[in-house]
Amino acid sequence: MSDLSPTRLWIMRAGFVLLAMVILFFQLLPLETTPRWFAGPNLLLAFACAWCLRRPDYVPMPILAVLFFLADLLLQRPPGLWALLALIGCENLKNQGRSLRDSNFLAEWISVTLIIIGIMLANRIILAIVLVDLPGWGLSLSEAGMTLLIYPLVVAVSHWLMGVRKMAPGEMDALGQRA
C-alpha cells in the first residue's frame, strides 16, 4: 500500500523534476556544435506524455508548466509558446487517460501521435503568424518522428525502471480519489 502514500507521491513528483533536469543537462552538453539536418527526440515531451497517461497525479500542471517553460528558456526556443502547447497537449492526454486505461498500447500510441503532431503543427503555424523565423521542415518533422519512435522505449523505461504504472480499476490515488 506504500504506492498510495503522500510520501511516495512527492518522491515521484521530485523524480520527474530530476528526470527533466537530467534530460536538459544531457541536451546542453557541448557535444554538437556543428549544424545537423535532423533533430533528436524530444525526450521531455515523451516522458511527460507517458507519465500523464499513467499517473496524472505524479505530474501536476504547475510542475509541467514550470519545466516546459524552463526548457524553452534553456534551449533557446521562443519562450512560452512551446510550453503552452505542450501543457495543453498533456492536459488533453490526462483527460483521455481514463478511457485509454483499458485499451492496448497501440491506441495509446496513436493518441500520443496526434498530440505530438498537433503540438508541432500549432507551433509552426503560430510562429508563422507572428512572423518569427521558422526552422526547416526537416528538423521539425524529424523531431516529431524521433519522439514517436522513442515513445515505446520511454514507456518501457517508465513502467519497469521507474515504476510508473497504470492504476488498476478501483485503486485509490494519494488524494483518496478512486481511479
Place this chain on the structure above:
Amino acid sequence: MARDRSLATTDYTGPLRRLLLAVLVIILGATFLLWRIDSPRVERFRAQVTDRLVPNFDWAMAPVTGTINLLRDFQSYQRLSEQNQELRSELRQMQAWKEAALQLEQENARLLDLNKVRLDPRLTFITGVVLADSGSPFRQSVLLNVGARDGLLDGWATMDGIGLVGRISGLGENTARVILLTDASSRIPATIQPSGQRAIVAGDNSAAPFIDFIESPDLVRPGDRVISSGDGGVFPAGLLIGQVAADPGGRLRVRLAADYERLKFLRVLRHYGTEAVTDTAQVIAPSGPLIPQDDILPDTPAVADE
C-alpha cells in the same frame, strides 16, 4: 456506486483544474507575446536564468563531456593506420607551407617596421571555455564561462585560434551566449578579398553560411578569402571568416575557417567601436583653412571661401 463517486470528484476538481490550466495558459501566452513585442527584455531574463542554472552543472558537465568524447575517439582508433598515412602526407605539404609562412612573416614584419604601422593595441581578448551548447538542433549557439563580470559587452566578436566563430548575444553575470555564424539569425558584414566586394554572411542552420547581397558576383570566385568588414561599427574589421565555396546549386557559401567540430576555448575580442570622425577641418589644423560650420550659409559650398 464507485462510478458515482468518481463522477462527483471529477465535478469537484474539474472547474479548479480548468481554472488553473487557463491561468497557466494565459501566463505562458503572455510571456510569448511579450517576447515577440519586447524581445531584449525577455532575452535578458533568459540570460539571467541560464546564468543562474547552467554554471551549477559545470562540475558535472566537463567530466561527462570528456568521457563521451573519449568514447567517440575510441571508435576512431579503428581507422588509426589510414589516418596515420593521411597525416604523413599532410605533414609533408605542411612543411612546404611552413617554410613559405616563415618567409612571409619575416617580410611582413620588415614591411610593418618600414611603415611604422602600429596594430590596434585595444584589440585584446579574453579567453573563455565553452560550457554548453544550445541544446537543440534548431539554434546554433554556445555558452561561455565568461560574462559581464569579466567586462564583456553584447555584440563583441568571438574567435577560435584561426577564424571568426560568432558574436556575443545575451550576457549574464558569469556566462555569455555566443550566436554562431551558422545560426539562422546570424548576419555579419564581410569583405571578400581580393576583389574587395562587400557582402553579408548569413547563417541558415547549415555548416556553411551563404553569402548575400554581393554587388557583382562575377568578381567573386570560390577560394577567395572572406573577412569581416566592420561595416556598421559594431564588429571589428579584418577578422578571418573563411573561404568562398560554391554549393551544388551554384550559390556562394563560406567554408568557415574556425573549427566548429571542436569549439572548446574561444577568444572574445574587446572592441569599443570604431571611432568615427565627426569633426570638420579641425582634424587637419586647429585653426583650419575652412571656416566653422555655423558661419556657412546653407547654400554656399564649404570650399567656396578658399
